[in-house]
Amino acid sequence: MTVESVSPQSPQSPATPAAPSPELREPPLAGGAVPVLGHGLRLARDPLAFMSGLREHGDVVRLKLGPKTVYAVTTPALTGALALSPDFKIDGPLWESLEGLLGxxxxxxxxxxxxxxxxxxxxxxxxxxxxxxxxxxxxxxxxxxxxxxxxxxxxxxxxxxxxxxxxxxxxxxxxxxxxxxxxxxxxxxxxxxxxxxxxxxxxxxxxxxxxxxxxxxxxxxxxxxxxxxxxxxxxxxxxxxxxxxxxxxxxxxxxxxxxxxxxxxxxxxxxxxxxxxxxxxxxxxxxxxxxxxxxxxxxxxxxxxxxxxxxxxxxxxxxxxxxxxxxxxxxxxxxxLRPAVWILTRRAVTDTVLGGYRIPAGADIVYSPYAIQRDGRSYARPLDFDPDRWLPERARDVPKYAMSPFSVGNRKCPSDxxxxxxxxxxxxxxxxxxxxxxxxxxxxxxxxxxxxxxxxxxxxxxxx
Ligand code: HEM
Structure with missing residues (x-):
């Protein structure tokens, strides 16, 4: 048994971030925002369903959490790009709250x-x-x-x-x-x-x-x-x-x-x-x-x-x-189906690009391994509990980064x-x-x- 079994390889490569050009667009705003609270209420009420629905709105989407804009990436390839790019670091509300308590x-x-x-x-x-x-x-x-x-x-x-x-x-x-x-x-x-x-x-x-x-x-x-x-x-x-x-x-x-x-x-x-x-x-x-x-x-x-x-x-x-x-x-x-780490965040250290969209320096970006790992675009019968999908001949069909419960890149869990x-x-x-x-x-x-x-x-x- 090796952890390679949970990180299938495929020819797809992540969309490597590049320097932004001025004509780049902002990602679309995810649907369902309400005045003042934006998407906050829906996120708080049912975070798993909310995160799982975001891909319908785009590969990269903007979320409004009160006055704050947060970006979400929704495709396996872009989660890989985010985790592997030096343009993003560990930071944001999740980490700030952890730091305050744990050092x-x-x-x-x-x-x-x-x-x-x-x-x-x-x-x-x-x-x-x-x-x-x-x-x-x-x-x-x-x-x-x-x-x-x-x-x-x-x-x-x-x-x-x-x-x-x-x-x-x-x-x-x-x-x-x-x-x-x-x-x-x-x-x-x-x-x-x-x-x-x-x-x-x-x-x-x-x-x-x-x-x-x-x-x-x-x-x-x-x-x-x-x-x-x-x-x-x-x-x-x-x-x-x-x-x-x-x-x-x-x-x-x-x-x-x-x-x-x-x-x-x-x-x-x-x-x-x-x-x-x-x-x-x-x-x-x-x-x-x-x-x-x-x-x-x-x-x-x-x-x-x-x-x-x-x-x-x-x-x-x-x-x-x-x-x-x-x-x-x-x-x-x-x-x-139940990734312990169901949400991850990064912060852009510079103006950069993800999936062809402009991401400004200082922006917080989130993605959900839960949503990625249950997506019907990556898995046949995605909600079925089917251990045989990890047999080598079937695991080959799983897109790259569609199963990365330990993440990838320089922050990958050392303990996989x-x-x-x-x-x-x-x-x-x-x-x-x-x-x-x-x-x-x-x-x-x-x-x-x-x-x-x-x-x-x-x-x-x-x-x-
Ligand atoms: C980081 C998942 C068990 C120590 C991470 C990250 C993930 C993860 C997804 C990356 C976070 C990010 O990209 O922002 C898991 C899962 C585990 C597990 C699913 C078990 C089912 C463990 C264990 C240890 C551990 C047993 C230590 C005894 C760490 C440390 C980091 C980390 C120190 C931070 C690495 C860094 O930032 O360089 N883990 N982990 N993890 N994990 Fe794990």
Whole structure:
């Protein structure tokens, strides 16, 4: 299994941005704007349907969000062009709200030379040849998950998915026994922080969040504990005098462009910037995978049969993952229909061009992997859950950039292989032992937040 399976190649190339010429047009205004609020209400009410409908209005469209103009790109080729062009950087409302809470000096929000240097520091920990070193932890955590569940009992998929995602990221990347206890704290804190961050992003009423309401107090407590935890992890590693070959050592030993050690704040922000995107995204995807196994028992059965034939009935391990073709395709198809990262933004650093339209310097541009990955122009029967569409002979027909859940270009997720490996391993381990049914009170409708996940997925885990 490789992540290439989720980024099919085709002869199409993105429309490379070029210097704007004065006669270039403005992109058309998307339909449905109302006075004063523009498209804001429709976007707030049903963001997924809104983003999915934009391609009807053009390849690049203008949106009015109150007084502000935002641009949206709607075709796979143009999302590739946007992500690959140096004319756009990470910025805009999403990033500003993240920076304010999580720090300005981490890799996910930095730009320019600092970002390049930081990517060089973290990249080795995510390389393909580093993965076998994480195998034992991933296996242990995947099997521990199935052992925690009592046969026939109801599984709270939200907390279980968060827990395993945080434990794997923390134990693999920041190695150390102390992580076992800390991972629990981390997962509770992160769940609260993400909930609050999304609220602050969609309802940006700054002063309201300083009032002593219970939700604000809980958010502040979780955020403070998250930062405290990171300080504790760094301090303990230093006090231990040990330098295992892991991401934390790489961060502690990193040098800036002058060859001087990087500052304490940057070390701190870097740990936060790796743990935060690393947990919510994986946790949401695990929730959707469990939901898919319950909704499509025929694929759950097929995964189980595949795992059994590949492992010969032994516990599934890291070394089996590459051979689990159908399991991997189930993971990719779940990520196509429910991409954890459903919206991405960039800001133009210069006057530039996208799809033949003028984009002014400073403009915010958005696109939705959710909309792109469900578009009938790229996929036959786009809403069907059909893992076999990722068989090599069919995957060839998928247009380039129509399936890029980890993005492309210099901001591409460093963790694509790391994530795909753990997702396949977890899917295989739980499917080998259980089939799933919705339990009473379960609500698997889509909850739109910083990521997409089911509102409250409760499943009964039934032994085969
Ligand atoms: C960036 C998706 C898991 C760390 C990104 C981006 C996407 C993404 C789409 C690019 C954002 C952009 O273009 O603006 C995902 C998905 C995941 C996943 C779908 C799992 C299903 C992880 C994990 C980690 C991680 C497990 C770390 C442990 C990061 C970091 C960045 C990033 C540090 C920022 C990279 C940069 O700006 O240079 N991720 N991610 N991600 N991801 Fe992931």
């Amino acid at each position: 300005k000096e981490g890799v996910a929000t930095a730009n320019g030379p600092r970002h390049r240097r930081q990517r060089r520091t973290i990249q080795p920990a995510f390389r393909l040849d580093a993965l076998p070193g994480y195998g034992p932890v991933m296996e242990e955590e995947a099997h521990a998950l199935t052992e925690r569940w009592q046969p026939g009992s109801t599984v709270d998929c939200t907390s279980e998915s968060f827990r395993v995602a945080v434990r794997i990221a923390a134990r693999c990347l920041l190695r150390g026994e102390y992580m076992d206890e800390r991972a629990e704290r981390l997962s509770t804190d992160l769940a609260t922080v993400f909930r609050g961050m999304y609220r602050r992003m969609v309802i940006p009423l700054g002063p309201l969040y300083r009032l002593p309401f219970p939700a604000n107090r809980e958010f502040n407590r979780a955020l403070a504990d998250l930062h405290l935890l990171v300080d504790e992890i760094v301090a303990e590693r230093r006090a231990s005098g040990q330098k295992p070959d892991d991401l934390l050592t790489a961060l502690l030993e990193a040098k800036d462009d002058n060859g001087d050690p990087i500052g304490e704040q940057e070390i701190h922000d870097q740990v936060v910037a790796i743990l935060t995107p690393g947990s919510e995204t994986v946790a949401s995807t695990i929730m959707w995978l469990l939901q898919v196994l319950a909704e499509h028992p025929e694929h759950a059965e097929k995964v189980r049969t595949e795992v059994e034939s590949v492992t010969g009935g032994r516990p599934v391990g890291f070394e089996h993952v590459r051979s689990l073709t159908h399991t991997n395709n189930v993971v990719v198809e779940a990520m196509r 292989h790391f994530s795909m490996t753990q997702l396949s391993l977890i899917t295989a381990a739980v499917s080998a032992k259980y089939r799933f049914e919705q339990a009473g009170g379960s609500d698997d409708t889509t909850r739109v937040g910083i990521t997409l996940r089911p509102h409250d997925l409760l499943l009964r885990a039934i032994p085969w």
